[in-house]
Amino acid sequence: MMRSLLLYSLLLFSLCISGCVAVNRSNPAxxxxxxxxxxxxxxxxxxxxxxxxxxxxxxxxxxxxxxxxxxxxxxxxxxxxxxxxxxxxxxxxxxxxxxxxxxxxxxxxxxxxxxxxxxxxxxxxxxxxxxxxxxxxxxxxxxxLQKKAAPLIEFIGNSITCGAAADASEVACGTGVYHDQHNAYYAYGPRVARALGIQFIMSSVSGIGIYRNWNSDGPTMPQVYESTSFQPDDKGRWDFTKYAPQVVSIALGTNDFSNGDGVKKRLPFDSAAFVRNYIQFVQLVQSKYPAAQIALLSSPMIKGSARQTLHNCLAAVKQQVDAANPQAKKLAVHLFKPMNARGCTGHPSVEDHAILAEELLPFFKILIK
The missing domain is CATH 2.60.120.260 (Galactose-binding domain-like)
Incomplete structure (x- = not known):
């Protein structure tokens, strides 16, 4: 009888040890x-x-x-x-x-x-x-990961802002399709945001302009900005209450100054149309984000007399928008240094975007509080 009880006790002890070992070795679900x-x-x-x-x-x-x-x-x-x-x-x-x-x-x-x-x-x-x-x-x-209560920048722009044609490390320039060289992560906007430790959103479309596009009259950014997908035939309207950017950066104008493909007829640049449409677009953005600081960026791609014309246009936009809405934050303006871009089809490369971000960092540091 005593021998049976001893064997039974040893069996129970063995089962307990086995169970404990099984629990300790189990992996998280x-x-x-x-x-x-x-x-x-x-x-x-x-x-x-x-x-x-x-x-x-x-x-x-x-x-x-x-x-x-x-x-x-x-x-x-x-x-x-x-x-x-x-x-x-x-x-x-x-x-x-x-x-x-x-x-x-x-x-x-x-x-x-x-x-x-x-x-x-x-x-x-x-x-x-x-x-x-x-x-x-x-x-x-x-x-x-939860959204943080950190400042946020919205970057509005064209292919440069997209990071288009910037990364030929996997697909060589001139091969594949257009977006094979896209790298939005390494574009200047996300780089600036990461350096400042803040969040960002991007509203950018290749080839787009303020009053005309790279090789067409439209649809331009003012015409598609409210569309969720930036497509003119998209009936979905973007909900601008989802985000409240502290700063909205607008970098448009490169395509307005473009000569297009050289085949399709292209009229000379129209300063009056550019300024008029830019003012209306800034006012549209102000209506979406009344508390935001809006910043206008020039283009690192435009050189010579066209560069000065763009600078004059941006100064006119600032003067007229500030005068029309004195209660709003005054527009900030940054004029890029000229750049000889090294990416595909004359676009900034990944390395060029690092240079642009470094140039912009002091400017945005002042605007972000």
Whole structure:
């Protein structure tokens, strides 16, 4: 009898030890967060499938996870073509990620070591390349990063602001399609924001101008700014109450001064039309963000007499807008140093954007409080 009790006690003790060991060796549960739980910056929308569509240049969101790996399910609403995401992990830039149309793409990001990690996902391309939809993210102890009560800058502009034609590290200039060399993460605006430790949104379209575009009369930025996708036929209106930028930077004019493709008839630059349309656009932006400081940037690409003409136009815009609305913050103006751009098709390269950001940093430091 005593022998049976002893064996029974040893068995119970053994089961307890086995159970304890099993609990101690168990891994944290892998979790999934839906796209609707993410807190993005930039122009985005939740589509009918509950996916988060990243629309504008550098539209981005963040999350944290534990371990060494996370999975992101992405797709293109279009069944054709391709697009690009890019990411930052633990404060270090990763690389661009190609997303193909017509199929779901599972993106696996791996950390060099275990522990807690912070990831930011960015759309590398502009709105006119089409949206990239995020369905869900899977990882251990995953949490969406919350929006901080930090200052925010909105950068309005053209292909330069987009970071278009800046990065030929993967696809050489003159090959592929236009957005194969886009790199919004390394454009001057996001660089300035990261240097200041603040957030940003981008409202930029390649080839666009104030009263005319690179090779057409429109639609110009004043005509598409209120459209969610910056497309004239998009019936969706952007909700400007989503963000309250402390500063709105407007860098337009390069395309208004362009001679186009040299084939299509192009009239001489019209200073009066430029100033008139610019004033109306600034007033539109003021109506959306009454408390914002608006900054006008010239163009590093325009040289010679055209450069002086642009500077004179911006001075006229400032004078007339400030006089028309004395209660609003006075417009700030920055005149770029001329640049010989080294990117594709005469655009600033990734390295050139670093130079532009360095030049702009003191200017925006004064404007951000």
């Amino acid at each position: 892998t979790e999934t967060i839906a796209a609707s739980a993410l807190q993005p910056y930039g122009r985005t929308l939740l589509n009918s499938a509950g996916q988060l569509e990243l629309i504008s240049s550098a539209a981005h969101f963040g999350f944290s996870f534990e371990g060494t790996e996370c999975r992101i399910d992405a797709r293109l609403p279009s069944s054709q073509g391709h697009n690009y995401l890019q990411f930052e992990m633990d404060g270090s830039y990763g690389h661009r990620i190609k997303v193909f149309g017509g199929k779901d793409t599972t993106i696996i990001l791996r950390a060099a070591k275990t522990g807690k990690h912070t990831v930011w996902i960015y759309k590398a391309t502009e709105a006119h390349t089409g949206p990239i939809a995020i369905a869900k993210i899977t990882a251990t102890n995953i949490q969406p």
